[in-house]
Amino acid sequence: MCLDGYCEHNAEELGADAADAAAAAGKAPGVGRRGLLMAAAGAAAITLAPVSFASAAGGSSGSASGGATPPSGTQVTKTVTGHLDTGAADFVYLPVEIPQGVQKISVAYAYDKPGVPAGTPGNSCDIGVFDQRGTKLDGQGFRGWSGGFRTSFEISNSEATPGYLPGPVSAGTWNIVLGPYQVAPQGMNYRVTVTLTYGEPGPRFVPDYPPQRAKGRGRAWYRGDCHLHTVYSDGKRLPSEVAAGARAAGLDFMVSTDHNTTSSHGVWGQYAGQDLLIITGEEITTRNGHWLALGLPAGDWIDWRYRSRDDAFDRFARKVHRAGGLVVPAHPYCPYVACQWKFGYDSADAVEVWNGPWTYDDESAVDTWDAKLGEAVRSGGPWLPAMGNSDAHSEPQVIGLPHNVVLAEDLATDSLMDGIRAGRNWIAESSAVELTFTVTGGGRQAGIGERLTLPADAPVDVRLDVAGVPNGTVRFITDEGQMHQESLPASGSGTVVWRTTTSLAAYVRAEVRHPMADGTPGKGNTMGPALVWGPMAALTNPVFLVPAKG
Incomplete structure (x- = not known):
């Protein structure tokens, strides 16, 4: 939607020089002279030429440089199109120059899905965003991620699309990040549309984090599912529905582990209670396997932009450990793209050997875990406990199938993490x-x-x-x-x-x-x-x- 004439749509917004360079190279506009580079994370990345809203915002340099700010409610839209070849990059960064006076940023994206032969990956592309604080690995700029679950998102000071963090839309260079984790042999044609809405920021969003303790039974066995998803990543259940499902399953605690984002942490407080401890966490989905960060302090985010060859996993495992949390490789034999575990187990506190209804993947995980028990006996070193979780996303997936029964000193986050870390737990398919x-x-x-x-x-x-x-x-x-x-x-x-x-x-x-x-x-x-x-x-x-x- 465009108001008051502030609407411009075409790839030429990348700039004539970049477009000319791209054309000479036989590539789509946008890659050009700002093409392939190595990101701070170590993974291959492409940074496109920046999209500037300055000229549309008011005068020669825009409100970010002192020009007139458009009237409140004015919307300015720009669209970028481009093409990615197979194997081009793990991540594509599209810098967006945000002027002052912006109340909300809205982003929509699309990409083509050409037919491919049987057994050949087709196009699949994730999306997220970093704000003016930058895209540095483990930096402060993260503002949200929705993977491939959504085709659009919005962020303002008061609210944001699930998966994204509310807060000010501050002036500076933001980066929309695309994650083309599968690219067809024909390549991927993409389209990104950015709309800025001007005006005064609304009231600040106030997170409602869950407490770290509930009414327990002292030293006892407590039941909990430590791998659950909501609409804040790629699940279809609301947080209220997940909490209700945990209660219906007879659980004492649950862990929120939405993919690559902490955005749900700020809503769990209203669904926790003395009968259900809700623990904050994250599922980190790298290109070489997924892992759970359990017991993270509410709001703490763990980066996922690395592969096993980048030697970054241990760094983030240490970060989780410093915060008192657990590092747990998830579904290590999952057959899907980028799911199988390739980081080893030296930094892990436990391993998820049972994920959802029992399958051959779980048989393989148990066999590997059992072999590692033998290795621990032989070496005299630490052993790796097993755990199991539902990984439930939506109906008909069953919350609590399976779950962990943990011997802990109390129904409290630190006590439960201690119990799992020590291997004082067993896995049950249900509370029956x-x-x-x-x-x-x-x-x-x-x-x-x-x-x-x-x-x-x-x-x-x-x-x-x-x-x-x-x-x-x-x-x-x-x-x-x-x-x-x-x-x-x-x-x-x-x-x-x-x-x-x-x-x-x-x-x-x-x-x-x-x-x-x-x-x-x-x-x-x-x-x-x-x-x-x-x-x-x-x-x-x-x-x-x-x-x-x-």
Whole structure:
């Protein structure tokens, strides 16, 4: 929409010199002499020639340089078009010179989606924005990100489109950032339209952050889903609906992890309560895997503009750790573009081995995690706890399928983070599943995430009490593999006990599986019988068995 004649649409707004240079190079206007460079993040980036609103805003240099500011309510629109070749960049920055007196910035974008052969990626492009404070990696300029979930956004002092941060539209160079994470062989033609609305800023947005503590039961087991999305990234549920879903699932806590933005942090306060602790976090979606930053201080943002080769992940992991939060690689075997985990696990506090309904991706994640338990035993170094989350975005995805049951000192953010960090948690498909897992020997007992030290030949009794898995299969797994298997009755409740020693088992963990969906055994290998278990119903972290020295 254009008012009072302040409307200009064409790519020539990039400037004649840039357009001429681009034409000579056989490229679309906008790349030109400000073309390919390496961003501070280390990822390949393109910076386009700046879009200036000065001439349209009033006189030769615009209100940013002292010219007359257009009347309140005036809107000025400019459009940039261009073309990106396959493999050109991870990010494309479009600088926009914002004059003084702007009350709101509105941005819309579109790109073509030409047909591609089967198995060939088509065009997909994200969008976000940084303000006049700049685009430096981990800088202060971040103002929002909506990925590919929205085609437009607005920011003003009072409000912003979900995914974006309300605040002043200050004069200076803003940068709209495109993220073309898939580009067809034909390339990508894009179009970005920017509209500035002049006027006095509205009232300042006041965030309503959730409290860091709720009414707990002291030292107890607390249930929580630590990977949830809302309309503030690519989910379709409102925050109110996510909170209601967490309560309906019988959870004590939940973590908000919208992709690459903290914009939802400022609305969660009204949905928290003494019965539900809401913890702030973020899912960081890089080009080499996704990870969860759990327990971030409200409003803290973690950058995602890097690959594993850029040697930046550890820097941001340290930032999360300094803030008291956890670093958790998410769905490490997810088959989608840019989802598989490539950063290693040295800086991780836990790993998400179960994401949503049970699939082969989760089987692979559990196998990798179990192998890393063996590595920790061999090296004597720290071990990596497992966790599971729903990653629910919208219906019919189920909040709390699965979730974590954490032993914590209280229903408080720091206590829960401590419990997960120590591996004092197990994973349940729903609140209907209950279990207790212990090892006992020599008059002593250890639970999930703990150690039991005994003479090498002293008997150790491993015990699992479980309920809520009709006709399920209990598996006890050690560093040698599965060492005991036993079926549960139709009631779904039972007790399974198995004896070992610290010389035979370096650790033991428990799985509870459903029967096969069609009642038939799964495919085994040539050396043993067919598998008789199906999807996971519950999974524990290990108890470590340590031979006493001397």
